[in-house]
Amino acid sequence: MRLPSKLPVDGFVLAILAVAVLAGALPARGAGADMLGWITKIAIAGLFLLYGARLSTREALAGLRHWRLHAVVLACTYLAFPIFGWAAQLLVPSALPADLYSGLLYLCLVPSTVQSSIVFTSIAKGNVAGAVVSASLSNLVGVFLTPVLVIALMHTTGGVAVDPSSVLDIVGQLLVPFVAGQLLRPWIAGWVSAHSAGLKLVDRGSILLVVYSAFSASTVEGIWHTVSPVQVLALLGCTGALLAAMLAVSAGLSRLLRFGRGDRIVVVFCGSKKSLASGLPMATVLFAGQPIGLLLLPLMLFHQIQLIVCAALADRWGRAAPE
Template identity: 40%
Template sequence: MAFINKLKKEWFLVGMLVAIGLAVISSDLGKSGGVLHLDAVTGIGVALVFFLHGLGLSPKAIKEGISNWRLHIFIQLATFAIYPLIWVIFGSTFLAYMPSALAFGFCYLFVLPSTISSSVAMTSVGKGNVPGAIFNASLSSILGVFITPLLIQLFMGFEGAELDLMASVISISKLLLLPMIVGQLLRPYLLEFAQKHKSVVGKVDKYVILLIVYSAFCDSVANGIWSGFTISMLATSIIICFVCLLVMVHSLQWFARRFGFQQPDEVAAVFCGTKKTLAAGVPMAKVIFGADPRLGMLLLPIMLYHPIQIFYCAVLANRYAAKSAQAEQLATD
């Protein structure tokens, strides 16, 4: 019974595994141009997800977080400069020992923006600067529309294929940014409805991601992309994700303390600066790489990194919360 309850709690991670398994046995159904026409369905789904993100963003909380410019610079540099530096240093090594699609998947992971919901949630649990986290996570998502395609163009060149940068930025803006703006504009009228149906609204992004993962893996299975992939390669990918997260978390902690950040700002910096978005990363990849059959392997690093970051950051958030409670107790004694 405890095992079943655990599966229910982690239904999204289980769902990703099920989606991959279904793709192996039914790739013709979900592939691009297949019977289910998931390429069109997921496009509508992604627009809906970011409309709901815009609907949920509190302008008041964002305004409260604007003034802390040192925190903003720190987080955005961590996301769009320090993380990509990992690829600059180790990219040639990845390409030497991995299939190119998997290696470029790590490149894609490193240039993605931060998450919104889980960054803010972890900051809240860790007694951090929540307005600062809301502002920076939102800013990261907006900047990512422009910076992520630019860095991909700079780093990848995906086996000689040229990325139409302007077309990608326009497509991503239409897919992610425009629905977000519309959601923000309609917030005064629809927020009450969204809050009433919070249990359903909060799961829409996960349902859409599962559909995109299924579709991407159907394409890659149908085209035989996984024929040379091994268990040892999967294990290596998991280890790389975990090591990168550990290095980034503890590096940002060290730098935050050296720059004189108080603990609330450190908490926001660590959680916003180390997280990478699966919710935006999957649809962005669909836009940037189109129906490329290697999309499934390209998405593997962010799919592995996502549960690792959630687990480790949850542990870290609880440690921060305990430290904050201890400090409050000492202050009252």
């Protein structure tokens, strides 16, 4: 397999790493941390309002008719991934400490990516419309299902504490702004489209705020002294193995169900990936008041690995596609 000439070492991920380092050197404390928390909440609400304004309700409803495709993607995202995550507790404490395992499990419970899933499906010449609906539906379902899975599975690990009221917090902070964006779409969709480049900075700026806030709290709590470089390398191996397993599961399911080539590509790219953009804001709500820097580390590592591997696959499949 010929790799793409430029592997996608995402500049956004590099920015996230830079912000994490900054938070380690200059963490927010006291009143500054309180103000940062409120600013972050407002930014996250704005982020999901923009998500709602961008998604075409008509296209989403039309695409729902291909229910078998979307059901398989949801099964990969919210059934196969959590099973692998739950089974990974066998690695504690021999390979992973409890904190990093909690992050690995949380990674398995968040929605699929939207933008990169669609882009890779397009490069591979797959069913782009199907990818749009599957990825968007995964994020909508995740607003409800991710908190439920976190409460059901992460309480049992003893790693973190989650209040069931977090489901209501998710609805208030994420779903309500999203619905507001949908309702305002007839009036603001054109403006959002015309200013997409500038609003992309708002999207990414919101995520960077989340990262800085999370890693500041972790630095103040002193949790980074509890993890060694060897444990980080072990985590890197675990996230890589998780991606390989999910690529195999999604590809195998799509072939077993006799999907066409275009739909198989959708299942692989939407069913094997996890969303940094959705997972980080959800973590700040679900684990409010707790240091979550280590909890987010597996998701950030997985995000970069999935970009590199899926870009190589998309490039290969796109070149092999029939004209």
